[in-house]
Amino acid sequence: MGFETRKDNMTYKFAAALAALITSGTSSAFAEGTTFGEVGLSYDNFALGGDALNSGGGFPNEPENFHAGRVSARVGGIQDSGLSWGLQGHYLKSSLGDFVIPGEETNEGLKDAAQITATLGRYRNDAYFGVLAGIGSVSFTADDFDQDTTYRVIGAGAGFERGQWAYGGSLTFVDVISVDNPETLDNALIAKVQAEYALANDKSFVGFYATYTNGDNDVDSGSGADPVRGPGVGVYLRHRLGTWGLNNDVILNAGVDYLRLKENGSAGDEAIASTKAFVGVTVTFGKSKEPRAIRMADVADTTYAQALTPYVD
Numbered sequence: 061m062g063f064e065t066r067k068d069n070m071t072y073k074f075a076a077a078l079a080a081l082i083t084s085g086t087s088s089a090f091a092e093g094t095t096f097g098e099v100g101l102s103y104d105n106f107a108l109g110g111d112a113l114n115s116g117g118g119f120p121n122e123p124e125n126f127h128a129g130r131v132s133a134r135v136g137g138i139q140d141s142g143l144s145w146g147l148q149g150h151y152l153k154s155s156l157g158d159f160v161i162p163g164e165e166t167n168e169g170l171k172d173a174a175q176i177t178a179t180l181g182r183y184r185n186d187a188y189f190g191v192l193a194g195i196g197s198v199s200f201t202a203d204d205f206d207q208d209t210t211y212r213v214i215g216a217g218a219g220f221e222r223g224q225w226a227y228g229g230s231l232t233f234v235d236v237i238s239v240d241n242p243e244t245l246d247n248a249l250i251a252k253v254q255a256e257y258a259l260a261n262d263k264s265f266v267g268f269y270a271t272y273t274n275g276d277n278d279v280d281s282g283s284g285a286d287p288v289r290g291p292g293v294g295v296y297l298r299h300r301l302g303t304w305g306l307n308n309d310v311i312l313n314a315g316v317d318y319l320r321l322k323e324n325g326s327a328g329d330e331a332i333a334s335t336k337a338f339v340g341v342t343v344t345f346g347k348s349k350e351p352r353a354i355r356m357a358d359v360a361d362t363t364y365a366q367a368l369t370p371y372v373d
Contacts, residue, residue, distance in 0.1 A: 102340025217357030248275020
C-alpha cells in the first residue's frame with residue numbers, strides 16, 4: 061500500500077505542476093515584451109521489438125504493443141532586452157494495467173511518465189542560445205523500486221531560423237536521484253539535432269530529428285554499471301487547421317519516432333527497439349507565436365528513453 065501511495069502521490073504532483081504550467085502564461089512578471097504558449101493532447105502508439113524483449117522467459121510477458129494518452133504544455137516569453145524564458149511539460153499515461161503477479165519483479169511495461177523543464181536564454185535576430193533544467197519521473201506496472209525513478213535533467217541548446225528552414229540542437233545530462241541502483245537510464249548524455257522546413261503555404265511544417273543516447277543502468281550492481289547506448293530518429297508534421305481569437309492557431313501534430321537502445325551487460329548484449337506513432341491537436345495562446353528557433357533547441361524526449369531502458373536490464 062505504501063509503495064502504491066508513493067507512486068500515486070508522484071502522479072498527482074506532476075499533474076498539479078502541469079496544470080500550473082498551463083495557466084502560468086498570464087503572469088505579469090514578464091509583461092515587458094511578448095509571451096506565447098500552447099497546450100496539446102495526443103495519442104501515442106508503441107510497437108516494441110529486439111532480442112531483449114521477453115528474453116528472460118516465463119510470466120509475465122513484456123508487451124510488444126501498447127498505447128498512451130499524452131497532455132503537453134509550454135509557455136514562454138521574450139523581453140525587449142532579448143532575454144528569453146520558458147516552461148515545458150508533459151504527462152503520459154499508458155494503457156497497461158497492473159496485471160502482474162503481486163511482488164514479482166519484472167519490467168513488463170510503462171505505467172506513466174512526466175517531465176517538466178525550465179529554460180533561460182537569449183533570442184536575437186532569429187537565433188537562440190539557452191540553458192535548461194528540469195525534473196522527470198517514470199513508473200512501471202511492476203512492483204519494483206529500482207524501475208520507478210525520479211530524475212533530473214540539465215543541458216543547453218541552440219536554434220536558428222533562416223528563411224523557410226529552422227534548425228538547432230541540444231545536449232542534455234540525465235541523472236536519477238530517487239534510487240541508488242536504477243534500472244532506468246542514469247548518468248546519461250542525450251544529444252539531439254533537429255531541422256524543420258516551412259512549406260510554401262506557411263500552414264505546414266515538416267521536421268525531422270536525430271538523437272544519440274549514452275548512459276548506464278544498474279550503476280550500483282556488483283559487476284559495475286552496464287552501458288546503455290543507442291540512436292533515435294523521428295519525423296513529424298505540424299499543420300495549422302485553423303485559427304481562434306486574434307492570433308492563435310489550432311494545429312494538427314503527427315509523426316513517427318524510432319529509438320533503439322543496446323545494453324552491454326555482464327551477461328551479454330541485448331537491444332530493445334521501439335517505433336512510436338502519434339497524432340494529436342495543439343492550441344496556441346499568447347501575444348505572439350513562439351519562434352521556431354526556440355523549439356529547435358528543446359530537450360530530447362527523455363521519458364521515451366527511460367521507458368525502454370528496463371527492457372534491456
